[in-house]
Amino acid sequence: MSASETVPARIRPGGFRELGPLNWIIAKLGARAIRAPRFALFNVIGQHQLLFLAWLPYSGMLLGLGKLPRQEAELVILRVGHLRDCEYELQQHRRLARSRGVDLETQARIFEGPDAEGLTDRQRVLITATDEFVITRSMSAETWTALSTYLTKKQLIEFCMLASQYDGLAATMATLKIPLDFPN
Structure with missing residues (x-):
């Protein structure tokens, strides 16, 4: 299968109902930041509401607020x-x-x-x-x-x-x- 072919997602990106209001807003803001219609990673992981909210600051810390340039x-x-x-x-x-x-x-x-x-x-x-x-x-x-x-x-x-x-x-x-x- 070539890289251009799509593979069905095992967990499809969710919307408002699957994400809940807070994670849906975060996913929408993330999509705007990356200039995409959706931020699929957030729309999938965000379906585990508490894990997503715990993971997000950790990930953000490593990505933009860490000690490494x-x-x-x-x-x-x-x-x-x-x-x-x-x-x-x-x-x-x-x-x-x-x-x-x-x-x-x-x-x-x-x-x-x-x-x-x-x-x-x-x-x-x-x-x-x-x-x-x-x-x-x-x-x-x-x-x-x-x-x-x-x-x-x-x-x-x-x-x-x-x-x-x-x-x-x-x-x-x-x-x-x-x-x-x-x-x-």
Whole structure:
């Protein structure tokens, strides 16, 4: 099946009745923010009302209020999306990364991997650390030492939480078969 073919969602994006008034409003505001008719991720996860309300601030903290620079958070998220072949995650974060200063050339380098020409040493270490974290569920002593030269203790903790958050989201989106917000 090609990427352009649609796969039926296992849990279809809900509306007002399924989300409830608060989550419906949040989903509508999210859709407006991403300039889409709906925000399918919110319209699916929002059907578990309390879990959604607990997850949203945590996710928002990692995405925009954390200790990692936003460009580096996007680098990690894009790499996770690439490793997990998660088109939903990639579609959302290619756009967001551009708005945060990660141009298309840099994104292509992130997808190519840590040996891509034009990456900084810091970017190479972040990509290598993301690869190890996602693939092995840990990190070698050598990679940890290299990452520790660039990140503070709080940033190291956040790196792990960010990579695991987006790895878990990729698995959730793949399992639930959440439809793309921008199918074309």
